Amino acid sequence: MAKVTERTAELAAPIAAAAGCTLWDVEYVKEAGEWFLRVYIDKEGGVSIDDCEAVSRPLSDALDEADPIEGSYVLEVSSAGADRALKKPEHFERFLGSEVDVKLYRARDGRKELTGVLRGYENGDVTVELPGGTETMEKKDVAQVRLHLSF
Numbered sequence: 001m002a003k004v005t006e007r008t009a010e011l012a013a014p015i016a017a018a019a020g021c022t023l024w025d026v027e028y029v030k031e032a033g034e035w036f037l038r039v040y041i042d043k044e045g046g047v048s049i050d051d052c053e054a055v056s057r058p059l060s061d062a063l064d065e066a067d068p069i070e071g072s073y074v075l076e077v078s079s080a081g082a083d084r085a086l087k088k089p090e091h092f093e094r095f096l097g098s099e100v101d102v103k104l105y106r107a108r109d110g111r112k113e114l115t116g117v118l119r120g121y122e123n124g125d126v127t128v129e130l131p132g133g134t135e136t137m138e139k140k141d142v143a144q145v146r147l148h149l150s151f
Contacts, residue, residue: 003028004028004037004068004069005026005027005028007066007068008026008028008037008039008063008068009023009026011059011062011063011066011068012026012039012055012059012062015055015058015059015062016039016041016055018058019041019051019054019055020043020051021041021042021043021047021051021054021055022041022042022043023039023040023041023042024040024041024042024080024084024091025039025040025080025085025087025088026038026039026040027040028069028073034073034074035069035071035072035073035074036073036074036076037063037069037073037074037075037076038076038077038078039055039056039059039075039076039077039078040077040078040079040080040081040084041055041077041078041079041080042079042080042084046079047078047079047080051079052077052078052079053077055077056075056077059075059077060075063075082147082149083101083146083147083148083149084146084147085144085145085146086100086118086145086146086147089121092118092121092126092145093121095118095147096118096119096120096121097117097118097119098117098118098147098148099115099116099117099118099147099148099150100115100116100117100118100128100145100146100147100148101113101114101115101145101146101147101148102114102115102116102126102128102137102142102144102145103142103143103144103145103146104137104141104142104143105140105141105142105143106141108137108141114128114130114135115130115148116128116129116130116131116135117129118145119134120136123139124138124139124142125137125138125139126139126142126145
């Protein structure tokens, strides 16, 4: 049987497309003793509450029919956010040249968080242009990569 996130993505992608959006990511996590199925969508120009509703209602029906999850859970449909996490190769490809925040599992030169311009992504390795030069960080060292927010 497919993982909950994979099955949900299969159901959600065409529903998101019908609503004029794209599926960004799916998470199935347990928090404070409760399961949450989070579906993140994206849209050129930004995602509105109406977009979330346009995906949530038919997706809820599709999930009820397919019944890929045992037990109860909370379905949340939301925007991927301005500071979205980059997880898939296509995410990195889309945002090459953008400023990103990289969190590392272990400190590198005394820092666990770096901000720079995304220059490459290959097999999980992330290349970022930093003030001191360009560095490639191996997949095993990278905890998370998010788009950087500047105010």
